[in-house]
Amino acid sequence: MANIIEPTIFELSSPGRRGVKMPASDVPVTALPPKDLLRSELPLPELAEVDVVRHYMKLSKFNYSVDDGFYPLGSCTMKYNPKINEDTCRLPGFLFTHPLQPIETVQGNLALMFEMQEWLKEISGFAGVTLQPAAGAHGEFTGVLMMAAYHKLRGDTKRTKMLIPDAAHGTNPASVGMLGMQVVTIPSDDRGNVDLEKLKAACDDTVVGMMLTNPNTLGMFDENIEKVVNMVKDCGGLMYGDGANLNALLGIVRPGDLGFDVMHFNLHKTFSVPHGGGGPGSGPVGVSQRLVDFLPSPLIGIVEEGDADTAPLYGFVSPKNTIGRMKAFHGHFGGGLVRSYTYIAMHGPDGLKDISQYAVLNANYLQARLRDTYHIPYDRICMHEFVMEGRFEGSDIRALDISKRLMDYNFHPPTNYFPLIVSEALMIEPTETENKDTLDRFADALIKIAEEAKTQPELLHNAPSTTQFGRMDEVKAARELVLCCWLPENYEQMT
Amino acid sequence: MTYIPISPAERDAMLKTVGVKSLDDLFDAIPKKHRFPELNLPAALTEMEAAAHLSEMASSNENVREHLISFLGAGAYHHYVPSVVDHMLRRGEFYTAYTPYQPEISQGTLQAIFEYQSLMTNLTGMEVSNASHYDGATATAEAVNLAYAQYRGKRKKIVMSPTVNPQYREVIRTYSQGMGLEEAGDDPTQTEVTPEAMIAHIDESTMLVVVQYPDFFGRIFDYTKLINAAHEKGALVCVVANPTALLMLKTPGDMGADIVVGEAQPFGIPLWYGGPYLGFFTTKKSYVHKMAGRLIGETVDSRGNRSYVLTLTAREQHIKRERATSNICTNQGLLALGCSVYMSVLGKQGLQEVANLCYQKAHYAAAELSKIDGFGLCHTEPFFHEFVLCCSKPASEVNQYLLDNGILGGYDLGKDYPDMQNHLLVCVTEMNSKDEIDTLVEILKEM
Ligand SMILES: Cc1ncc(COP(=O)(O)O)c(C=O)c1O
Numbered sequence: 001m002a003n004i005i006e007p008t009i010f011e012l013s014s015p016g017r018r019g020v021k022m023p024a025s026d027v028p029v030t031a032l033p034p035k036d037l038l039r040s041e042l043p044l045p046e047l048a049e050v051d052v053v054r055h056y057m058k059l060s061k062f063n064y065s066v067d068d069g070f071y072p073l074g075s076c077t078m079k080y081n082p083k084i085n086e087d088t089c090r091l092p093g094f095l096f097t098h099p100l101q102p103i104e105t106v107q108g109n110l111a112l113m114f115e116m117q118e119w120l121k122e123i124s125g126f127a128g129v130t131l132q133p134a135a136g137a138h139g140e141f142t143g144v145l146m147m148a149a150y151h152k153l154r155g156d157t158k159r160t161k162m163l164i165p166d167a168a169h170g171t172n173p174a175s176v177g178m179l180g181m182q183v184v185t186i187p188s189d190d191r192g193n194v195d196l197e198k199l200k201a202a203c204d205d206t207v208v209g210m211m212l213t214n215p216n217t218l219g220m221f222d223e224n225i226e227k228v229v230n231m232v233k234d235c236g237g238l239m240y241g242d243g244a245n246l247n248a249l250l251g252i253v254r255p256g257d258l259g260f261d262v263m264h265f266n267l268h269k270t271f272s273v274p275h276g277g278g279g280p281g282s283g284p285v286g287v288s289q290r291l292v293d294f295l296p297s298p299l300i301g302i303v304e305e306g307d308a309d310t311a312p313l314y315g316f317v318s319p320k321n322t323i324g325r326m327k328a329f330h331g332h333f334g335g336g337l338v339r340s341y342t343y344i345a346m347h348g349p350d351g352l353k354d355i356s357q358y359a360v361l362n363a364n365y366l367q368a369r370l371r372d373t374y375h376i377p378y379d380r381i382c383m384h385e386f387v388m389e390g391r392f393e394g395s396d397i398r399a400l401d402i403s404k405r406l407m408d409y410n411f412h413p414p415t416n417y418f419p420l421i422v423s424e425a426l427m428i429e430p431t432e433t434e435n436k437d438t439l440d441r442f443a444d445a446l447i448k449i450a451e452e453a454k455t456q457p458e459l460l461h462n463a464p465s466t467t468q469f470g471r472m473d474e475v476k477a478a479r480e481l482v483l484c485c486w487l488p489e490n491y492e493q494m495t
Numbered sequence: 496m497t498y499i500p501i502s503p504a505e506r507d508a509m510l511k512t513v514g515v516k517s518l519d520d521l522f523d524a525i526p527k528k529h530r531f532p533e534l535n536l537p538a539a540l541t542e543m544e545a546a547a548h549l550s551e552m553a554s555s556n557e558n559v560r561e562h563l564i565s566f567l568g569a570g571a572y573h574h575y576v577p578s579v580v581d582h583m584l585r586r587g588e589f590y591t592a593y594t595p596y597q598p599e600i601s602q603g604t605l606q607a608i609f610e611y612q613s614l615m616t617n618l619t620g621m622e623v624s625n626a627s628h629y630d631g632a633t634a635t636a637e638a639v640n641l642a643y644a645q646y647r648g649k650r651k652k653i654v655m656s657p658t659v660n661p662q663y664r665e666v667i668r669t670y671s672q673g674m675g676l677e678e679a680g681d682d683p684t685q686t687e688v689t690p691e692a693m694i695a696h697i698d699e700s701t702m703l704v705v706v707q708y709p710d711f712f713g714r715i716f717d718y719t720k721l722i723n724a725a726h727e728k729g730a731l732v733c734v735v736a737n738p739t740a741l742l743m744l745k746t747p748g749d750m751g752a753d754i755v756v757g758e759a760q761p762f763g764i765p766l767w768y769g770g771p772y773l774g775f776f777t778t779k780k781s782y783v784h785k786m787a788g789r790l791i792g793e794t795v796d797s798r799g800n801r802s803y804v805l806t807l808t809a810r811e812q813h814i815k816r817e818r819a820t821s822n823i824c825t826n827q828g829l830l831a832l833g834c835s836v837y838m839s840v841l842g843k844q845g846l847q848e849v850a851n852l853c854y855q856k857a858h859y860a861a862a863e864l865s866k867i868d869g870f871g872l873c874h875t876e877p878f879f880h881e882f883v884l885c886c887s888k889p890a891s892e893v894n895q896y897l898l899d900n901g902i903l904g905g906y907d908l909g910k911d912y913p914d915m916q917n918h919l920l921v922c923v924t925e926m927n928s929k930d931e932i933d934t935l936v937e938i939l940k941e942m
Binding site for chain 1: 524758764846849906
């Protein structure tokens with residue numbers, strides 16, 4: 001039997017214990033539906049409020065978070081999330097408005113969303129924005145649907161291929177796969193740019209477009225970006241930009257100006273929506289003029305112009321050739337848009353530029369401090385992140401070991417094994433919200449770990465050793481597939 | 496306001512280490528003519544100013560706690576959220592962590608989501624649950640993807656009841672644009688459709704049948720016969736369920752459903768003007784490899800401690816890329832935690848009380864409303880906490896009249912069902928006191 005550090009909420013249950021009670025009914029009694037429509041039992045836990053609080057408090061302490069310390073998880077932009085966002089998104093006017101209320105009663109929400117559309121357009125250089133998508137991948141799917149609809153409406157039915165660089169995030173090809181399109185992988189050249197020769201060879205009249213992350217997942221801004229965009233456009237394709245790396249570009253360059261046709265924003269990366277241990281995020285999508293008529297429906301628009309005395313009336317509008325609805329209601333309003341709106345409002349144009357400049361400075365500083373110790377396969381000025389190899393000549397130490405050892409130094413590890421084109425990749429994104437001392441401590445730790453790899457490799461193999469939990473048996477999890485638990489009294493019948 | 500913790504002197508030292516003179520020099524790779532655009536955005540606010548500005552925007556709404564009495568549901572429900580829920584969600588350890596890629600230092604999130612999966616399977620009567628979807632609509636669309644994958648695209652017909660939430664049906668259509676699906680059953684003029692009538696649409700080419708429970712009009716049907724008939728033809732059945740109703744009603748699992756999905760917003764998530772919410776997705780163990788989304792499994796660590804990891808990741812985008820079961824990556828982790836805290840702190844009895852209050856109050860409201868001249872109940876089937884009120888006037892007029900009197904009426908069904916212009920979908924939860932219901936009745940009597 002495994003040792004149990006904290007029982008599950010089911011194991012903590014004791015029949016008859018009460019937590020929060022509901023008031024007694026104040027209406028005359030109605031008979032329940034016929035018995036054959038009722039459930040026979042409700043096998044859910046029974047606990048007191050204090051049991052619940054202690055349980056989740058205990059669990060919270062098993063987590064490492066941005067509020068605890070440095071979390072340089074590449075591609076994820078784990079910046080500090082301002083606390084004021086937590087208050088603004090919980091204002092009663094936001095919390096307690098129903099998504100189907102008449103528009104006259106929710107002008108505050110609609111004005112906020114309208115402004116958010118305008119701000120994101122301005123920041124990115126796009127002609128239209130939808131706030132509906134729930135996360136980055138959802139935004140990608142939205143974008144790919146629009147690209148397909150664009151060609152379809154023009155009767156251009158031959159186009160079935162999407163060009164995707166080998167360094168791309170898995171959601172890019174997966175979004176394309178959801179539409180049954182074919183993925184053509186484009187390699188990177190030795191400076192980390194798109195290989196122009198290979199791209200040229202792939203560009204023909206069967207191309208839907210290209211999905212490009214820029215800066216790419218190596219943290220490199222493509223030095224030939226204008227050539228890449230032109231090549232794709234010359235063959236009739238559309239350019240998709242994966243905006244996961246927008247934290248490098250605020251006030252630096254606008255993807256719309258570079259010729260991109262569509263891009264998703266990850267508000268949960270760039271604009272400080274906290275990651276929540278895996279969401280909720282928010283993935284608005286911006287488009288160029290060519291695609292505005294294809295945006296999901298509805299968008300927020302002005303349905304009655306205002307004048308000097310009256311504010312305009314905000315409401316919903318539907319684009320002419322809309323791809324349809326991406327989710328129920330209007331997007332991740334409360335926990336997403338309100339937080340990001342607060343954040344952008346507090347930064348203004350100069351503050352946004354500072355964010356990107358310091359995000360890039362911090363990444364380059366770390367890169368400079370680690371260059372002599374770790375191999376950096378694409379070594380030039382990086383943007384907001386960089387990728388180094390987590391391995392050493394003549395050693396069996398792997399990126400995973402280095403990552404686990406970093407936990408012993410009380411850091412969250414970088415992203416491992418992504419992008420796939422760097423062997424033993426360690427992808428480091430410090431963000432702008434870390435100070436020099438933290439970066440120095442982190443660099444010192446990595447330099448020390450490189451030394452340990454030579455002198456005491458078992459420290460790395462056995463890491464982490466100072467954390468509450470050690471390495472997990474992932475094979476056992478996949479083989480036994482224990483995916484849920486039950487009340488103790490139900491175990492026998494369920495297993 | 497800035498959150499950058501670097502002094503000018505530190506900045507200069509860092510620039511020196513990097514080997515550039517200024518911050519601007521870091522951006523030489525950017526095409527010069529597009530470099531450093533002037534952004535036309537409002538000037539920065541301090542925290543104090545931002546707090547005031549946002550307060551003002553929020554208070555220009557009329558909300559259902561301070562201004563309006565609400566009988567609006569239709570996919571988003573106003574329920575009481577115990578205080579504990581938000582206290583737990585505000586733990587920085589939970590809300591400022593990423594997806595638990597490093598299990599040694601993410602056991603809090605992992606165990607909490609494992610428990611969420613367990614709460615959902617016990618609630619729905621199913622065998623497995625994933626770690627969440629964006630919302631109920633996208634979870635339903637992912638059920639279509641599962642069925643499509645299950646038949647490897649060889650079956651292309653989907654039979655859908657017109658009484659599945661209209662927005663969910665729209666999202667299914669958006670999602671499935673590349674599949675070339677054939678659709679049957681979804682005729683918004685055939686709203687009296689019974690589960691038995693759906694059976695006629697099911698044949699050997701049907702991959703999936705989608706029904707809602709209770710249906711969009713609030714009616715409770717036992718889908719057992721429909722499910723058996725679908726299984727005879729080899730089709731899968733997805734039931735879109737309201738979790739509050741499941742606290743009282745026979746589970747879709749008991750009826751034999753293959754997939755049970757839905758919107759778990761009623762479990763501890765504020766209305767928040769429509770999101771973020773929490774899509775749940777449960778199924779049978781035999782479909783687990785075709786299922787989308789993250790899955791947490793139990794294991795042990797190197798020290799013999801019971802622990803949890805993301806498992807069966809080979810289905811997912813970062814491994815399978817274009818052949819993944821779905822592209823989903825970030826999901827609704829924190830809200831799944833909130834849902835678990837909600838269920839735990841109310842516990843079995845508290846949850847049963849919520850369900851019973853919804854049922855009792857909705858039935859009281861229905862009985863009283865149907866006594867008013869010119870109003871009547873549209874259906875005779877059992878219902879849970881929503882029902883359709885037939886009015887002698889267009890529902891839009893009724894709603895406007897109610898709004899003028901501080902009441903958010905029901906959902907105007909004429910928006911989605913052309914023959915239902917005079918039909919109002921009314922929702923009553925534990926938040927509605929008898930006084931509120933009586934007020935609604937009084938005002939409608941005067942109309
Ligand atoms: C480069 C890149 N693209 C896309 C995504 C997908 O975004 P999300 O997780 O919000 O769906 C991510 C995030 O993990 C990413 O890093």
